[in-house]
Amino acid sequence: MAEKKEAVTATDHVANTVDTGLTASTEYPGQTMGIVALVLSFFTQVPALILGIIAWVWSNKAGVNNVPAKVAVAVSSVLMVLGILAVVGWIVLVASTVGEFGDFDMWGEMGPRGLRS
Numbered sequence: 001m002a003e004k005k006e007a008v009t010a011t012d013h014v015a016n017t018v019d020t021g022l023t024a025s026t027e028y029p030g031q032t033m034g035i036v037a038l039v040l041s042f043f044t045q046v047p048a049l050i051l052g053i054i055a056w057v058w059s060n061k062a063g064v065n066n067v068p069a070k071v072a073v074a075v076s077s078v079l080m081v082l083g084i085l086a087v088v089g090w091i092v093l094v095a096s097t098v099g100e101f102g103d104f105d106m107w108g109e110m111g112p113r114g115l116r117s
Helices: 031-040 045-062 067-101
Strands: none
Touching (some): 031 067
16 A cells, blocks of 8 residues: 655656747847837837837847838838928918918007007
8 A cells, every 4th residue: 555656857857848939039139129119110200210220230230130120210211201291381381371461560550669549
């Protein structure tokens, strides 16, 4: 009725050497920064452009192709140009609208200062 107990060592188990794919280092320099730049490129273009260029350079130095950084640079550049064109168009629209009203000349009818009645 006595049970015989054996000592089990770590080398007897296969579970210690199982590779789940999560332990392998697949991250390359600039990968996280490229993803952050891609997300930021839809909200703030200038910081996203700077981060995207930095991530792109870091990845190129490591010899890796960083697609999120390239897309972030492209998206932020295009959105920046579209934003500048929209601001210029808005200024032209407001200037032409104000120009249509002409000179209001509301101060000229009051006469010289001190002689207003």
